[in-house]
Amino acid sequence: MIKRYILSGEDFSIAGEASSSFKAVLKKLGIDAGIIRRVAIAMYEAEINTIVHGGGGECEAEIEGNKITLVFRDQGPGIPNLDLAMQEGYSTATEEIRELGFGAGMGLPNIKKYTDSMNIETEPGKGTTVTLVINL
Numbered sequence: 229m230i231k232r233y234i235l236s237g238e239d240f241s242i243a244g245e246a247s248s249s250f251k252a253v254l255k256k257l258g259i260d261a262g263i264i265r266r267v268a269i270a271m272y273e274a275e276i277n278t279i280v281h282g283g284g285g286e287c288e289a290e291i292e293g294n295k296i297t298l299v300f301r302d303q304g305p306g307i308p309n310l311d312l313a314m315q316e317g318y319s320t321a322t323e324e325i326r327e328l329g330f331g332a333g334m335g336l337p338n339i340k341k342y343t344d345s346m347n348i349e350t351e352p353g354k355g356t357t358v359t360l361v362i363n364l
């Protein structure tokens with residue numbers, strides 16, 4: 229089963245809706261609560277990053293066999309230094325984004341912590357694709 233979500237970069241007030249909607253899908257399927265929690269945290273953080281840093285994009289969430297795969301795509305500015313971006317506390321969030329409660333620099337480290345695999349493909353000026361896998 230694949231679910232597709234449009235992640236609008238225009239309206240920050242609806243940021244987080246895709247992850248809560250997919251969480252409800254997993255609950256209905258009777259997926260283990262611990263797995264749902266990990267998926268929800270990782271998906272929420274990646275969704276927010278796509279919206280606030282990537283300017284919006286899309287997410288594909290697939291439940292298939294023994295794993296859940298989440299793919300986030302945007303055509304934003306890209307991430308010039310991935311090692312730096314992965315460090316706890318590193319953030320380029322603007323004052324406006326920080327006022328909304330984002331920008332602690334903990335999203336990517338937490339995504340890494342709560343997933344079984346994380347892959348980021350990014351090119352400055354072109355965009356970013358984040359692929360996450362959580363084993364069932």
Ligand SMILES: Nc1ncnc2c1ncn2[C@@H]1O[C@H](COP(=O)(O)OP(=O)(O)OP(=O)(O)O)[C@@H](O)[C@H]1O
Nearest residue numbers: 277281282306313319320330331332333334335336
């Ligand atoms: N999709 C993206 N496009 C461009 N830059 C990104 C993207 N995702 C992350 N980044 C960069 O990586 C940095 C670290 O991301 P991370 O999610 O760890 O922290 P944050 O989003 O700044 O703060 P928090 O997630 O704690 O609210 C961001 O500040 C941003 O510079």
Ligand SMILES: [Mg+2]
Nearest residue numbers: 273277335336
């Ligand atoms: Mg973040």
